[in-house]
Amino acid sequence: MKRFLSPALLFLAAFLVTLLAQKYTFFAQEQEGLFLLTPDYFAGRFSYPLPISGILGDFLSQFFRFSVYAPAIVAAGVTLAFLLLRGALRRLRLRWDRLPMLLAAGLWMLIAFARTPQPGTFAVLLCAALWLLSRLLPAPAGRPAPGAADLAACALLLAAAALVVCLHPALRRREVLAHTRYAVALGDWDRVLALATPAQCDRDETLIPLALLALQEKGQLGERMFTYPVIQEDDFDRCDRDNEPESLFFLGFLYERLGGYNEAIHNFYQLSSSQDHGTSFLVLRQLLSDYYQLGNYTLAEKYCQILSRSTLHGQYVRHFRRLMAEGEAREPDPPAVRSGMPLASHNPLENLFQLGSVGLYSPAIAERTLCTLLLQGELGAFHALFETVYHDGDAIPRHYQEALLLAGQAPAGISPAVRQRFDAFQADMLSGTAELLRDRYLGTYWYYYLAHSQF
Amino acid sequence: MLFTGSAYGTFPIWHREADLYLMDLETGAVRAADELNSDEADSYHSWSSNGCWVLYSSRRIDGRHTRLYLARFDGEGHFSKPFLLPQKDPSHNVLRLKSYNVPEFVQGDPGRLSKEVSKHFAR
Numbered sequence: 001m002k003r004f005l006s007p008a009l010l011f012l013a014a015f016l017v018t019l020l021a022q023k024y025t026f027f028a029q030e031q032e033g034l035f036l037l038t039p040d041y042f043a044g045r046f047s048y049p050l051p052i053s054g055i056l057g058d059f060l061s062q063f064f065r066f067s068v069y070a071p072a073i074v075a076a077g078v079t080l081a082f083l084l085l086r087g088a089l090r091r092l093r094l095r096w097d098r099l100p101m102l103l104a105a106g107l108w109m110l111i112a113f114a115r116t117p118q119p120g121t122f123a124v125l126l127c128a129a130l131w132l133l134s135r136l137l138p139a140p141a142g143r144p145a146p147g148a149a150d151l152a153a154c155a156l157l158l159a160a161a162a163l164v165v166c167l168h169p170a171l172r173r174r175e176v177l178a179h180t181r182y183a184v185a186l187g188d189w190d191r192v193l194a195l196a197t198p199a200q201c202d203r204d205e206t207l208i209p210l211a212l213l214a215l216q217e218k219g220q221l222g223e224r225m226f227t228y229p230v231i232q233e234d235d236f237d238r239c240d241r242d243n244e245p246e247s248l249f250f251l252g253f254l255y256e257r258l259g260g261y262n263e264a265i266h267n268f269y270q271l272s273s274s275q276d277h278g279t280s281f282l283v284l285r286q287l288l289s290d291y292y293q294l295g296n297y298t299l300a301e302k303y304c305q306i307l308s309r310s311t312l313h314g315q316y317v318r319h320f321r322r323l324m325a326e327g328e329a330r331e332p333d334p335p336a337v338r339s340g341m342p343l344a345s346h347n348p349l350e351n352l353f354q355l356g357s358v359g360l361y362s363p364a365i366a367e368r369t370l371c372t373l374l375l376q377g378e379l380g381a382f383h384a385l386f387e388t389v390y391h392d393g394d395a396i397p398r399h400y401q402e403a404l405l406l407a408g409q410a411p412a413g414i415s416p417a418v419r420q421r422f423d424a425f426q427a428d429m430l431s432g433t434a435e436l437l438r439d440r441y442l443g444t445y446w447y448y449y450l451a452h453s454q455f
Numbered sequence: 456m457l458f459t460g461s462a463y464g465t466f467p468i469w470h471r472e473a474d475l476y477l478m479d480l481e482t483g484a485v486r487a488a489d490e491l492n493s494d495e496a497d498s499y500h501s502w503s504s505n506g507c508w509v510l511y512s513s514r515r516i517d518g519r520h521t522r523l524y525l526a527r528f529d530g531e532g533h534f535s536k537p538f539l540l541p542q543k544d545p546s547h548n549v550l551r552l553k554s555y556n557v558p559e560f561v562q563g564d565p566g567r568l569s570k571e572v573s574k575h576f577a578r
Contacts, residue, residue, distance in 0.1 A: 036550070038550040038551075039544075039547070039550075040547070040550055040551045040552060040553070044553075269519055272552075277552075278552055278553055279552045299517050299518075302517060302549055305546070305549050305550070306549070306550055306552070309550065
């Protein structure tokens with residue numbers, strides 16, 4: 001039984017650590033991956049180097065959509081590699097477990113750090129080839145069990161690998177980002193805010209627009225926006241970096257939430273151009289869902305057909321086909337149809353006005369517009385719009401109170417505490433140092449206006 | 456002469472409003488080639504060497520992926536109704552997630568990989 005101890009330990013460690021520390025990282029690999037039983041997919045794969053490991057990796061990554069499968073597949077892969085290497089090394093009369101364990105731990109690291117499953121599947125296939133080659137050598141007599149020292153060395157190697165996977169800053173950052181993106185795709189805004197805290201956003205600026213999107217969905221932009229490390233308009237709308245994959249992911253979901261489904265489709269489609277296969281499961285799922293929302297069932301059906309060629313989207317496709325069959329009996333929702341217009345502008349305000357002009361005006365669009373004006377330092381325009389959105393008796397969010405005081409306005413509804421703090425801010429402006437202003441006013445609109453604006 | 460017109464800028468294949476236009480080189484008269492055009496981008500094109508056929512790219516199926524269309528030209532300024540380039544498996548036009556952007560008619564063997572295609576056209 002002792003000879004099964006090392007592989008059992010390895011499987012257990014890889015499974016548990018991946019489940020605890022990398023579940024969402026592997027889910028992101030599924031989002032960015034693709035496997036379709038189509039000639040087009042296979043022709044594409046065979047036009048790249050190492051097609052077999054690529055296809056195997058793509059096939060396996062489909063299962064990463066379900067939380068327990070990814071850790072199980074990773075654990076099975078490294079354990080299989082260990083067994084193959086141990087078998088091969090035994091033919092070379094190397095009887096220790098620690099050497100194959102060292103290589104298996106290395107493979108685990110490779111899988112943990114890789115962006116796609118392909119390096120891992122290639123390494124396992126390589127181990128299988130070595131094992132097959134080793135069969136040419138004569139088999140050793142008996143099946144020796146590892147000694148206590150050997151097992152201790154294996155345990156030490158596993159502990160080291162587990163620590164790296166759990167604690168490496170780059171892997172932590174990837175997991176938090178992947179988890180946040182997962183929550184965004186689910187529309188779980190509380191979870192987004194729990195993950196993308198101001199401190200976490202300070203460490204990873206790609207989280208900022210996702211956190212602000214969650215604030216928008218919770219109706220808290222005006223209350224909490226400047227508690228996040230926002231230093232420029234682009235942190236809010238990503239318009240200057242709208243060709244980066246992270247920005248396109250954000251913009252797709254942003255316009256989906258605002259009801260601009262055509263713009264969401266445009267951004268998801270642009271996102272596909274940055275992905276390995278020219279598209280991905282995430283993009284295909286979003287295109288299907290957004291075309292359905294637009295009432296364009298012809299194109300939604302096209303993406304149903306494509307997704308039905310993958311292994312694990314049967315239920316997903318049936319769900320949309322059922323919705324479409326039910327939806328054909330009713331008139332499409334007019335604003336959703338109108339939002340089929342393209343938004344050609346790179347100016348976020350222009351895009352928001354266009355959405356409003358086709359009947360998609362909503363509290364979220366109003367808040368986004370007000371916040372964009374704050375970020376641009378357009379206090380006059382902010383005040384004018386504020387007066388049309390907020391009426392006497394409405395509670396005024398904190399940052400709006402700060403901006404109104406800065407603009408020289410003092411409508412009813414500004415709290416005495418904010419007014420008092422503004423008086424102190426004005427006094428500190430005259431006599432305080434930059435450090436003092438930062439210490440006292442970081443997290444207010446005043447500090448943003450003072451420190452980051454070019455106005 | 457056939458050319459692509461769009462509202463502004465370059466790369467008309469990215470412009471939804473891009474359409475094909477026909478110019479009579481003797482008179483300079485220009486007309487939209489309405490027989491060929493659709494609501495989506497209609498763009499890159501190529502004439503056959505005898506001037507009887509035009510091959511062009513259009514995004515009319517889904518607005519995203521370019522597919523190839525063929526139309527016959529009667530020499531009098533009129534095109535026939537265009538048809539989608541036939542595929543061995545028609546679902547190819549749905550399942551293929553890449554575009555055919557720059558179609559060209561060629562004379563002779565288009566290459567070892569395209570032998571099957573050329574066999575169909577030789578018939």
